[in-house]
Amino acid sequence: MRVWLYLGIAVCLAGIGAVLHGAMPSSLRGKIVQSANPEDGKVIDGVFVSDYFNLSYRLPDGWTEGLAGPPPSQSGYYVLGTWAPKRDFAGTILVVAQDMFFAPEPSDDVKNVVAEFRQVMSAVDGMTIDREPAPVTVGGHPGYRIDFSGVGLFRSMFAIEIRCHVVTFNLTSRDLESLASLAHSLDDLASVRKEEISDPVPECLKDYASENIVSRVEPDAVGAKAASIPVRMILATDGSVKHVHVIRASATQRRNIEEAVRQWKFKSYVKGGRPVEVETGVMFNLKPTNM
Amino acid sequence: MNANAVTANTAGRGQNNNSGGASSRAPTDPGVRGGDPGAGGALPGLNDVERQYFDVAKDVFQEVDAGPDGLGPRFNLDSCSGCHSQPTIGGTSPATNPQVAVATLMGAKNVVPSFITANGPVREARFVRNRDGSPDGGVHSLFVITGRSDAPGCNIAQPNFAAELARNNVVFRIPTPVFGLGLVENVSDGALEASLAANAQQKRALGISGRFNRNGNDGTIARFGWKAQNKSLLLFSGEAYNVEMGITNELFQNERDSDPACQFKVTPNDSTPLVSENTASPAASFQNDIDLFAAFMRFSAPPTPASSAATPVAQASGALNATAGQTTGAAAGTSTASSPTSTASSPTSATSGSASTTSDAASTAPSTASTASSPASTVVASATADVSSVITAAAGSSTAQPSSSASSGASVTRGNQVFSNVGCQACHTKTFTTEKSPLTGQSNVTLQPFSDFAVHEMGTGLADGVSQGSANGNEFRTAPLWGVGQRIFFLHDGRTKDLHEAIQQHASRGSEANAVINNYNLLSRDDKQALINYLRSL
Numbered sequence: 001m002r003v004w005l006y007l008g009i010a011v012c013l014a015g016i017g018a019v020l021h022g023a024m025p026s027s028l029r030g031k032i033v034q035s036a037n038p039e040d041g042k043v044i045d046g047v048f049v050s051d052y053f054n055l056s057y058r059l060p061d062g063w064t065e066g067l068a069g070p071p072p073s074q075s076g077y078y079v080l081g082t083w084a085p086k087r088d089f090a091g092t093i094l095v096v097a098q099d100m101f102f103a104p105e106p107s108d109d110v111k112n113v114v115a116e117f118r119q120v121m122s123a124v125d126g127m128t129i130d131r132e133p134a135p136v137t138v139g140g141h142p143g144y145r146i147d148f149s150g151v152g153l154f155r156s157m158f159a160i161e162i163r164c165h166v167v168t169f170n171l172t173s174r175d176l177e178s179l180a181s182l183a184h185s186l187d188d189l190a191s192v193r194k195e196e197i198s199d200p201v202p203e204c205l206k207d208y209a210s211e212n213i214v215s216r217v218e219p220d221a222v223g224a225k226a227a228s229i230p231v232r233m234i235l236a237t238d239g240s241v242k243h244v245h246v247i248r249a250s251a252t253q254r255r256n257i258e259e260a261v262r263q264w265k266f267k268s269y270v271k272g273g274r275p276v277e278v279e280t281g282v283m284f285n286l287k288p289t290n291m
Numbered sequence: 292m293n294a295n296a297v298t299a300n301t302a303g304r305g306q307n308n309n310s311g312g313a314s315s316r317a318p319t320d321p322g323v324r325g326g327d328p329g330a331g332g333a334l335p336g337l338n339d340v341e342r343q344y345f346d347v348a349k350d351v352f353q354e355v356d357a358g359p360d361g362l363g364p365r366f367n368l369d370s371c372s373g374c375h376s377q378p379t380i381g382g383t384s385p386a387t388n389p390q391v392a393v394a395t396l397m398g399a400k401n402v403v404p405s406f407i408t409a410n411g412p413v414r415e416a417r418f419v420r421n422r423d424g425s426p427d428g429g430v431h432s433l434f435v436i437t438g439r440s441d442a443p444g445c446n447i448a449q450p451n452f453a454a455e456l457a458r459n460n461v462v463f464r465i466p467t468p469v470f471g472l473g474l475v476e477n478v479s480d481g482a483l484e485a486s487l488a489a490n491a492q493q494k495r496a497l498g499i500s501g502r503f504n505r506n507g508n509d510g511t512i513a514r515f516g517w518k519a520q521n522k523s524l525l526l527f528s529g530e531a532y533n534v535e536m537g538i539t540n541e542l543f544q545n546e547r548d549s550d551p552a553c554q555f556k557v558t559p560n561d562s563t564p565l566v567s568e569n570t571a572s573p574a575a576s577f578q579n580d581i582d583l584f585a586a587f588m589r590f591s592a593p594p595t596p597a598s599s600a601a602t603p604v605a606q607a608s609g610a611l612n613a614t615a616g617q618t619t620g621a622a623a624g625t626s627t628a629s630s631p632t633s634t635a636s637s638p639t640s641a642t643s644g645s646a647s648t649t650s651d652a653a654s655t656a657p658s659t660a661s662t663a664s665s666p667a668s669t670v671v672a673s674a675t676a677d678v679s680s681v682i683t684a685a686a687g688s689s690t691a692q693p694s695s696s697a698s699s700g701a702s703v704t705r706g707n708q709v710f711s712n713v714g715c716q717a718c719h720t721k722t723f724t725t726e727k728s729p730l731t732g733q734s735n736v737t738l739q740p741f742s743d744f745a746v747h748e749m750g751t752g753l754a755d756g757v758s759q760g761s762a763n764g765n766e767f768r769t770a771p772l773w774g775v776g777q778r779i780f781f782l783h784d785g786r787t788k789d790l791h792e793a794i795q796q797h798a799s800r801g802s803e804a805n806a807v808i809n810n811y812n813l814l815s816r817d818d819k820q821a822l823i824n825y826l827r828s829l
Contacts, residue, residue, distance in 0.1 A: 066809070067801075067802070068801055069498050069805060070750070070765075074502050077500045082806065089812060090813070091813070092806070096496070096498060103491070104488045105491055117492035124711045125707065125708050125712075127711075127712055151709045151818050152814055152815050152818055170496050170497075172810060173813075
């Protein structure tokens with residue numbers, strides 16, 4: 001069960017002075033559950049909140065949720081939100097996240113992700129790079145920004161890394177002034193204060209499962225279809241599996257994997273002389289039963 | 292689930308579709324362009340033996356079958372080319388639907404279902420669920436041979452489509468063009484995988500992922516059909532022969548309705564001849580029909596785009612400067628499209644934290660959404676080969692200034708830029724290269740199908756609720772766009788004749804295309820029009 005909490009955000013930025021605490025519906029205040037999944041973010045009373053990414057963002061005045069995006073992909077790609085003006089459709093914000101455990105061609109950090117993006121966009125006929133990739137800080141997270149434009153569309157991408165995901169805010173507008181305003185609105189992006197969090201954020205370790213597993217139960221394969229199924233898991237300090245997140249699978253595959261993985265045991269991960277929780281990933285490659 | 296696609300589909304659309312976009316007036320689809328499709332004939336470069344084989348295969352593809360040939364007892368049409376005929380043999384649904392006439396041909400007593408109309412698309416019907424609620428997804432043939440003079444004694448009935456429509460349980464598919472599919476068949480899995488991974492960063496900035504529908508037996512990529520459900524052209528042929536025409540064959544040997552009173556030929560109805568059939572091609576004389584159907588597709592040349600200067604386009608004012616083909620779009624108003632005002636100042640820094648001006652740019656390196664082709668590769672069809680000039684990007688943001696459609700060539704060229712800039716090419720991948728081929732001159736050939744052959748989540752608006760292979764009810768293969776300029780009906784169920792509307796239909800709750808369609812809707816009307824004109828040049 002997830003209980004939503006929105007606590008006061010201690011981030012006040014020049015010219016804005018926004019304090020998120022005042023923006024949070026009081027009915028939502030409770031204990032943050034760190035086992036929330038990336039796709040669980042929601043817009044409530046005009047504020048996008050994500051427990052998993054520990055982020056909150058007040059949508060620009062007059063903006064609302066657009067069409068929901070697709071479900072998480074087999075490569076751990078999420079559309080977290082699409083936002084647009086309620087009336088004059090003059091721009092959009094698209095927020096996505098890529099799980100770096102399962103990215104098709106994982107880059108080692110957000111800087112390289114943006115550099116690759118810059119290369120791709122500069123090769124598009126008619127596209128201009130208006131602002132070269134440059135370091136920024138968004139919501140307390142270091143990242144990179146790039147601006148580009150073409151065929152009457154002006155765009156910015158802000159990319160930050162959180163919990164082994166690259167989260168990008170993709171801003172699009174028909175003019176530079178509106179784009180600048182959208183970029184400015186990211187000043188309201190904030191993180192919930194660490195001391196208010198009930199559980200510490202797990203240590204993010206990509207290959208922990210393959211190197212530190214003590215016992216493993218295989219899930220039953222389902223049907224006559226090959227399937228690659230990405231699974232994230234949070235390991236408790238004693239090495240047991242605390243939370244399983246099957247990113248994309250059929251209902252039966254999901255159930256089988258969850259049942260199997262909950263029985264797995266790992267070595268405890270020790271950091272600074274103390275056992276700490278770990279978040280890691282495993283790709284299940286289920287073979288068809290007739291192969 | 293959207294089960295009734297006869298009417299314009301708005302099911303599942305959110306409250307913020309923004310289809311009005313930058314202009315309240317939609318661009319005008321100039322309609323089906325005229326001119327030589329470049330398809331319908333054999334691949335260039337084939338030798339005489341191969342060409343003879345193709346010619347016989349094409350004749351067989353056009354044969355009309357009847358009771359003594361094994362037609363039915365349940366069927367949708369009586370020939371391959373009846374469905375695949377626009378703009379020429381091997382294409383897609385024609386302007387006049389032959390299913391209306393075949394319903395009562397030779398004394399048949401079929402009632403034409405309400406979703407089949409004389410000027411509508413050729414359709415097959417699938418039921419989403421069985422009566423007990425379990426998934427169906429199969430084709431339910433429209434017609435039966437009952438009453439036909441060549442089917443005495445057969446007395447089976449059509450499915451009750453009216454009842455299933457009332458249950459919102461019927462979904463449709465229209466024929467896919469089969470031009471150039473031998474080239475597609477000969478693109479390696481590795482090339483498709485590399486293409487899907489290429490430009491991953493751009494795809495991710497647009498909400499796009501996609502995956503392949505892999506064959507359950509060997510795990511390789513299936514790439515034919517609306518959901519990429521068919522692994523090979525031979526499988527495609529065998530399935531269609533039985534499902535669409537009711538003719539059993541060596542891949543699909545069993546009748547879908549085995550009522551003994553309705554069988555008028557041995558089973559399988561089509562089999563490999565052991566005695567020469569004395570065709571103009573010695574090789575074809577010992578081939579069964581499905582091998583020849585597959586050969587027709589495999590040896591078939593792809594469509595070639597029109598030269599940009601020769602492409603009939605619609606201007607922003609809505610006036611057509613050519614009348615080739617049929618005009619499907621509603622005439623637009625007469626107001627002159629104005630360029631949106633943009634503040635041409637340098638971008639303002641407005642970031643939280645430090646926005647360093649230190650350039651950290653990676654060196655510019657051309658990217659490609661295709662596999663590397665060798666210098667010796669042969670370009671079969673290039674969508675831009677005839678585009679004489681490219682709008683030069685000036686420094687700064689001047690490229691963001693929309694251009695006016697001063698001429699068809701300029702508009703089509705601009706449309707090519709729009710296609711890439713808004714993100715269409717992220718799925719509609721332009722270029723691939725074939726592997727070594729047993730056919731003469733077909734190795735290492737560059738093709739431009741405008742598809743990644745992956746399946747993508749297309750949202751509730753397009754969803755048909757039918758799972759095929761690993762493709763779910765919301766997923767469809769990226770439709771190849773080569774030849775789209777001469778197609779009449781669009782999307783998997785033929786729900787629209789208008790390209791602008793087809794583009795809009797890509798957006799709905801849960802679709803990977805939403806961000807791209809938002810980009811399209813933010814364009815000036817001139818640029819939307821340029822994109823439509825470009826698509827009509829293909």
